[in-house]
Each structure stands twice: as structure tokens, then as C-alpha cells.
Amino acid sequence: MSDNISQKIEDLRAELHQHNYNYYQNDHATISDREFDLKLKELQDxxxxxxxxxxxxxPTLRVGGEITKNFPTIQHQFRMYSLDNSYDFDDLEDWEKRIIKTIDDPVEFVAELKYDGASISIFYENGKLIQAVTRGDGFQGDEITNNVRTISDVPLTLKDDFPNQFFMRGEIYLTRKNFDKINERREEEGLDLFMNPRNTASGSLKMQDSAEVRKRRLSAVLYQFISSETPFETHWELLQNAKKWGFKISNEAxxxxxxxxxxxxxxxxxxxxHELPFEIDGIxxxxxxxxxxxxxxYTAKSPRWAMAYKFKAEKVETExxxxxxxxxxxxxxxxxxxLKPVLLAGTIVKRASLHNEDIIKKLGLHDHDYVYVEKGGEIIPKIVGINLEKRASNSQEIEYIKNCPECGTELLKLEDQAIHFCPNDLHCPPQVVGRMIHYVSRKALDIEGLGAETIEQLYREKLVENPADFYVLKKEQLLPLERMAEKSAQNIIDGVEKSKEIPFEKVLFGIGIKHVGETVAKKLAKNFNTIDDLKNATAEELIQVEDIGGKIAESIVxxxxxxxxILMIERLKSYGVQLEKGENTNEVLSNSLENKTFLFTGKLxxxxxxxxxxxxxxxxxKNISAVSKNLNYLVVGEKAGSKLKKAQDIGTIEILDEQQFLNLISE
Structure with a gap:
């Protein structure tokens, strides 16, 4: 009986994989949506x-539902290089000349569209999708396997005669149609609209709930086979065979x-x-x-055998x-x-950032000027000039505001900075909300359920004004909020309670002292046992702490x-938030590594x-963040990359594996 069930499940999976292949790779549906859904439901049951x-x-896992709170960093087995850019045919001819100097035989090229999305590397073994990793810095990226499994264009199992182990590189992107649908929903919900498909696709890949990723309807195109052994003689052959294996390959190549x-x-x-249903920024x-x-x-950064041709930025005039x-x-x-809405590079542009007062003065903007707008890098609209012939004789030069548009406080501008800022950090609404969003963020108190939208609602309803207010929230206050159910409300209450266990250094980071980031918070927690010790420290005492300069010390004071x-801190203390070192926190066990620096790389x-x-x-x-002559020990795990090579090149750095590091500690 068990064998029959197993075979039935396998047959259904194989059939649904084939239908997905026919629909997404061949653009040919071989079954109705209703029939497909019925078979999928049967398999789910x-x-x-x-x-x-x-x-x-x-195929049932395409719908998502897995929650990923942390995306582990994975070392790329094969580095993901960036491409050199060319902007005209002269650059391409120079590139060809460099190739001919090395290659005697005739050279063919494969030309492909440069999809505007997020790069991905997907590992397949025995025809199964095993792992998907973002490009990151090219040496290592974030593992987002659960989210990539929800993308219909990415095959979960392969067909035909495929290699045993290999990576497929490609681009995750959003079609213009699906991007517009996302923004339509956000507009209906009163949320800020996303700026462009590229950033939306990239941000979607890092969402914690894979079911939500599925709803974004991301697309994928795969364009590069990577392995220690290549089964074909040309890139073109690889593309054609990858399509047979089940990958979605660009039809325009x-x-x-x-x-x-x-x-x-x-x-x-x-x-x-611009007739394409998706955005490209070159070839x-x-x-x-x-x-x-x-x-x-390869050069240090790019393959010599590849080049990106970037299209010139389009420029339009509007009011x-x-x-x-x-x-x-x-x-x-x-x-x-x-701006008066205008079509630019395939999308309607209504707004452009002016950055700061200096940019406005440099442009010499007047009200109702006719301006020239282009997309920097095909993404961000910017004003690049003014049509002075169309300027009205009575138009007024735009003067930068003197007071905050949210709270009315007079703005400040420091001499060494280009920006103005509102100094009313405790009562200016966007700053108040932003401070609370920072407090609940993953690297701070990590309170589940309290996202930006929920906090904005709580603030509008006058339920919270600073982080201490989270600790007196009651479930009955949460339930009337929009899109708030019993379970969601309970999750928030439980998350707030659990945050009382978060260690001192993270709370110190979370309370939002200006210029106190994660690293500085750790240093402060190491040198001051309680929040009161830190509160009573003078600027001179603070500067004695490693990496604390005058600017940070002044901000803390x-x-x-x-x-x-002070009132907020006292309230947090009374609610049980950790504002002093716990037992054994930062306890020094020995001075055996005194004056020695360490860096860890690879998969530990x-x-x-x-x-x-x-x-x-x-x-x-002491831990440091980069390989340099100041580094004493580099501890390497599996698949260590550029840091190991750089340490070997320097020659004076001692390289240890994990066991040797433990031996050093025990000695």
C-alpha cells in the first residue's frame, strides 16, 4: 500500500512539473488552470x-509559506564577477581589438538582453534545486532558497541528460505588468508606492515569508552555466541545452x-x-x-570575454x-x-529627487520651469537641466524651506554637510515613528509582528510615542487596528515580552542614540556595566573608549x-528591559590573545x-573586519575566498583552520 501511495505521489509530481515546464518554458499550456489546480490539490492532500x-x-511548495528570519551568508564556490561597461561602439571595437591580440582564430559573440533585476546563483545536484544564493559582493551572498523555489520560471527538477552538479546564474526580475499590480494594491492600502521594478524584485527576495514572495509574481531568466567541467564547446550550445533541461532562457538572445x-x-x-514587457538597461x-x-x-573584477553595452539615458522635457x-x-x-507626468524609458515619471539645497541652487530652479529629466542608470529620475526659453518672465526662484514641513521646527544645516535636518527628534512625527521602527528591528530588539505599518497605525491612534510605550500595550488596544487578528495581536504582545531577554548591547543600539551603531554599542556595553554608568560618563571618559571619538561622545552626552x-530609560528599566550586563557578559576568561587580531572567513x-x-x-x-598587515590570524572555514588569497599574498598572517583556532584558545 505504501509503495502505491509513494508511486502515486511521484507520478503526480512528475506530471505537474511537466505542465509547469510546458507553460513557463514553452509558453504552451497543455492543461486547463482548473485541471492543474485539482491535481495540485490532490497532491497536497x-x-x-x-x-x-x-x-x-x-510542485506544492511553489506556494511558499516557509518563514526565514535570517538569511545565512554563503561563500560562492565560483566568484560572481561584475561586467565591464561600454557606452558606444568605439568601446566595443577597442574590446574586440584586445580579444584579437590574444585569440588567433575567428571570434563569435552571443548577444543577450541585460535584464534589470537581481543576480542569482542556483546550485543543482542530481537534477534537483539544492540552494539559491544572491550575488552579494561577488564572493559571498545570502541564501534565499525558500524564496526562489516560489518563482515559477525556476525549475525545481530538471529534464533530459543534465550534468550531475552545476550552478546556473541568472536574473530575478519583475515584469512591468506585475510591478504595476503591486503598486495598485499598495495605493489601495494607502502605502507608499515602490520606485521601480528592479529594487522591488531585489527587496522581494529578502522577504521573510516565502508565501508573500510568491504573491509578488517574480520572473527569472537563466543565462550562465558554471561548473568545474563544461560539457559543451560553446556558450550558445549551453544555452540551447539548458532550455532542454527546463531553464527559462531568453528567446531574444x-x-x-x-x-x-x-x-x-x-x-x-x-x-x-520599451516594447518589451520587462525592463532592460543594455546588452x-x-x-x-x-x-x-x-x-x-579575467581581470581582478571582470571576465575579459564579456562586456555590457549600456544604453544612453533617455532625456525628456516636462513641467x-x-x-x-x-x-x-x-x-x-x-x-x-x-513633475507633470511624462513617459521616460518606458515608465511614467511624476517625481524626481533634488537631494539638497545646493542642487536646487546649482540648477537655478524657478517655479513652473520646464525641466529636462533623465533616469540615472535607467532607474532614478533626476533633473539635468532647464529650458530657459520657456521660463515665464514673472516666475520666482525656488527658495529652500526654513521650517520642518512636518512639525514646523526651524531647520538646521551644519557647515560641513549639504543637508538640512529637523532637530526636533523627539516630537517630529517621521522621526518619532522612525525611532520606534529602529527599536523593534532585527538587529536591535527584534520584536515580531511590529512592522513599520503597524507602528505607524499605533502612533496615529496615540497608543505609542516612544519605545517604552510598547511594554504597556494590551491586546484589546491592538485588535481594532486595520488587518489585525487575534493571533497577530497575541504575537505582538508575546514579542514585546520576549524582547526583555535581549542583551544590553542590542538595547543600547535600539534606543537610537545618534551615531551609536551596532559596533559602537558593543564597545560601550563592554566598558560600562549599566545604562546609569553610561549616563553619568563625561565626554572625556567616553573618548577613552576604543573607537569613540568626539562626535559620538558629544551625541551620547x-x-x-x-x-x-531619561524618562524613557527609567520606564524601560521598570518594565524589565536589559539595561545592564547580564551574568558572564563580556567576561574575560584570560589574556592569552591580548594584542592579537583575528578575522574569520568561509563557512564555519x-x-x-x-x-x-x-x-x-x-x-x-580583537576582531577586525578586513585583511591587512594589522591582522595576526585568519581563521578559515570551507570555501574561503578572496580574504584567504589576500592573506597569503601578504605573507605575514598566520592562517588557521577551525580546530587550530580552538587549540590556540585552549592553550
Whole structure:
């Protein structure tokens, strides 16, 4: 009986995978949506009744639902290089000349659209999707496997005769249609609209709930096969075979026999790109022969066998209707140009950032000027000039505001900074809300359920005005809020209670003292046992702490000189929030590593990086963030990359594995 159930489940999975392949890779539906849903429901029921046959690549898991609170950092086995950019045909001809100097035989090129999205590396083993990692810095990225599994364009299982182990690189993006749908929903809910598809796609990949990622309807195109052994002689062959394996490959890619055909391809898409249902910002060119790619090799940053051709930014003229001002979490004021809507690079542009007063003066903006707007890097609209011939004779020069648009407080501008800011940090609404959002964030108190929208609602309803107010919230106060159910309200109450266990250094970071980031908060918690010790410290005493300069010391003293901040601190103490060191916190076990510096790299298996750094500190050592001549020990885990190579090049740094590090500690 068990064998029959297992076979039934496997048959349903195989059939649904095939239907997905037909629909998403071949653009040909071989079953109605209703029939597909019925088969999917049948499979879901069978899997629920028989969890022993769980498969992480089952079609049922496309719907998401897995929660990922932390995205672990993963070292790339093969570095994800960036591409050199070219902006005209002269650059391409120079690139071809450099290639010809190295390659004697004729050179073919593959021309592909440069999708405007987020780069991804996906590892497949035995035809199964195993892991998906963001590009990150090219050496390491964040693992987002659960979220990528929800993207229909990404195959969970492969077909035909595929290699045993390999990586597929590609781009995750949003179609214009799906981006517009997301913004329509946000507008209906009274939320700020997303700026562009690229940033929205990138942000969606880091959402904690994979079911929410699924709702965004992301798309993917795969364009690069990576492995220690390549089964074909050309990149073009790899693309065609990858399509047979089940990958969505760009239909617009073209094999070009020479640079003239490349130029024709570029000219065609420069004119037609806005007819595409997605955004591109250029063309990617690759030498077709894998052998020739190997001969050309890499520079320190880019492959010599590939080049990105970037389209020139489009420029349009439109009317400046007004200038408004936004207040950020830190009180920084950003002027925004409100424009008569105009089509630019395929999207309707209504606003452009003016950055600061100096930019406005440099442009010489007057009210209702006709301005030239372009998209910097095809993404962010900016004003690049003024049509003075259309300026009205009675138009007035735009004067920067003197008072905060939110609370009316007179703005300040420091001589060494370009921005104005509102000094009313305790009562200016965007700053008050921003401070509370910071307090509940993952790196601070990490309070589940208290997102930005919920906090804004609580503030509007006058239920919270500073972080201490979270600790007196009651469930019956939460339930009347929009989109708030019994479970959601209870999660918030439980999350607030749990935050009382968060250690002193994170609370210190969370309360939002200006210039006190994570690292500075750790240093302060190490040198001051309680919040009262820190409150009573003079600027001179604070400067004695490592990495604390005059600017930070002055900010700390100013914070504790404010009676409202003191009241908030006293309230937090009374509610049980950790405002002093716990037992054994920062306890020094020995001075065996005194004056020694450490850095950890690669995937650690015997301990977490945080635990390792804590061990260093407990034995008198110091953790630093980069490889330099000041580094004494580099501790390497699996798949260590550039840091290891740089340490080897310096030559004076001692390189340890994890066990040798533990041996050093025990000695």
C-alpha cells in the first residue's frame, strides 16, 4: 500500500512539473488552470497524509509559506564577477581589438538582453534545486532558497541528460505588468508606492515569508552555466541545452558571427526595448567559444570575454509643478520635484529627487520651469537641466524651506554637510515613528509582528510615542487596528515580552542614540556595566573608549541630558528591559590573545562566526573586519575566498583552520 501511495505521489509530481515546464518554458499550456489546480490539490492532500514522502522540490511548495528570519551568508564556490561597461561602439571595437591580440582564430559573440533585476546563483545536484544564493559582493551572498523555489520560471527538477552538479546564474526580475499590480494594491492600502521594478524584485527576495514572495509574481531568466567541467564547446550550445533541461532562457538572445551583427542587435533593441514587457538597461556580449573564454581569462573584477553595452539615458522635457520636502527617520530633509507626468524609458515619471539645497541652487530652479529629466542608470529620475526659453518672465526662484514641513521646527544645516535636518527628534512625527521602527528591528530588539505599518497605525491612534510605550500595550488596544487578528495581536504582545531577554548591547543600539551603531554599542556595553554608568560618563571618559571619538561622545552626552530620554530609560528599566550586563557578559576568561587580531572567513562548521568572535574577546583578543598587515590570524572555514588569497599574498598572517583556532584558545 505504501509503495502505491509513494508511486502515486511521484507520478503526480512528475506530471505537474511537466505542465509547469510546458507553460513557463514553452509558453504552451497543455492543461486547463482548473485541471492543474485539482491535481495540485490532490497532491497536497496526499503529501499532508503521508509526510514521510516529503520532497523540498515538490510542485506544492511553489506556494511558499516557509518563514526565514535570517538569511545565512554563503561563500560562492565560483566568484560572481561584475561586467565591464561600454557606452558606444568605439568601446566595443577597442574590446574586440584586445580579444584579437590574444585569440588567433575567428571570434563569435552571443548577444543577450541585460535584464534589470537581481543576480542569482542556483546550485543543482542530481537534477534537483539544492540552494539559491544572491550575488552579494561577488564572493559571498545570502541564501534565499525558500524564496526562489516560489518563482515559477525556476525549475525545481530538471529534464533530459543534465550534468550531475552545476550552478546556473541568472536574473530575478519583475515584469512591468506585475510591478504595476503591486503598486495598485499598495495605493489601495494607502502605502507608499515602490520606485521601480528592479529594487522591488531585489527587496522581494529578502522577504521573510516565502508565501508573500510568491504573491509578488517574480520572473527569472537563466543565462550562465558554471561548473568545474563544461560539457559543451560553446556558450550558445549551453544555452540551447539548458532550455532542454527546463531553464527559462531568453528567446531574444542571438548568436552573432562578428561585431557588425552585434551592432545590428544593439541598434534594434535600443529602439525596441520599451516594447518589451520587462525592463532592460543594455546588452550583454559574450565570446561564444568556451576555450577562447578560458584563454582570455579575467581581470581582478571582470571576465575579459564579456562586456555590457549600456544604453544612453533617455532625456525628456516636462513641467516642474511644485517642490515638496520629505523628512527622514534621522531628521534629514530631502526636497522632491513634483513633475507633470511624462513617459521616460518606458515608465511614467511624476517625481524626481533634488537631494539638497545646493542642487536646487546649482540648477537655478524657478517655479513652473520646464525641466529636462533623465533616469540615472535607467532607474532614478533626476533633473539635468532647464529650458530657459520657456521660463515665464514673472516666475520666482525656488527658495529652500526654513521650517520642518512636518512639525514646523526651524531647520538646521551644519557647515560641513549639504543637508538640512529637523532637530526636533523627539516630537517630529517621521522621526518619532522612525525611532520606534529602529527599536523593534532585527538587529536591535527584534520584536515580531511590529512592522513599520503597524507602528505607524499605533502612533496615529496615540497608543505609542516612544519605545517604552510598547511594554504597556494590551491586546484589546491592538485588535481594532486595520488587518489585525487575534493571533497577530497575541504575537505582538508575546514579542514585546520576549524582547526583555535581549542583551544590553542590542538595547543600547535600539534606543537610537545618534551615531551609536551596532559596533559602537558593543564597545560601550563592554566598558560600562549599566545604562546609569553610561549616563553619568563625561565626554572625556567616553573618548577613552576604543573607537569613540568626539562626535559620538558629544551625541551620547546630549542624549542623556534630555529629560524625556531619561524618562524613557527609567520606564524601560521598570518594565524589565536589559539595561545592564547580564551574568558572564563580556567576561574575560584570560589574556592569552591580548594584542592579537583575528578575522574569520568561509563557512564555519564547528561554531558560528558570532560565537567565534565572542571567544576572541573573552580571551583578550580583537576582531577586525578586513585583511591587512594589522591582522595576526585568519581563521578559515570551507570555501574561503578572496580574504584567504589576500592573506597569503601578504605573507605575514598566520592562517588557521577551525580546530587550530580552538587549540590556540585552549592553550
Amino acid at each position: 496526499l503529501e499532508k497524509e503521508h509526510p514521510e514522502f516529503f520532497d523540498p522540490n515538490s 542571438k548568436l552573432c558571427k562578428n561585431l557588425e551583427e552585434v551592432k545590428e542587435f544593439i541598434n534594434f533593441w535600443d529602439e525596441k526595448r 550583454v556580449l559574450k565570446v561564444n567559444s568556451i576555450k577562447q573564454q578560458s584563454q582570455l581569462g 516642474l509643478q511644485s517642490v515638496t520636502y520629505q523628512v527622514g527617520r534621522t531628521g534629514a530633509i530631502t526636497p522632491v520635484a513634483n 546630549k542624549f542623556f541630558n534630555d529629560s524625556e530620554n 562548521s564547528l561554531f558560528t562566526r558570532e560565537a567565534a568572535e565572542e571567544m576572541v574577546e573573552k580571551h583578550g583578543g
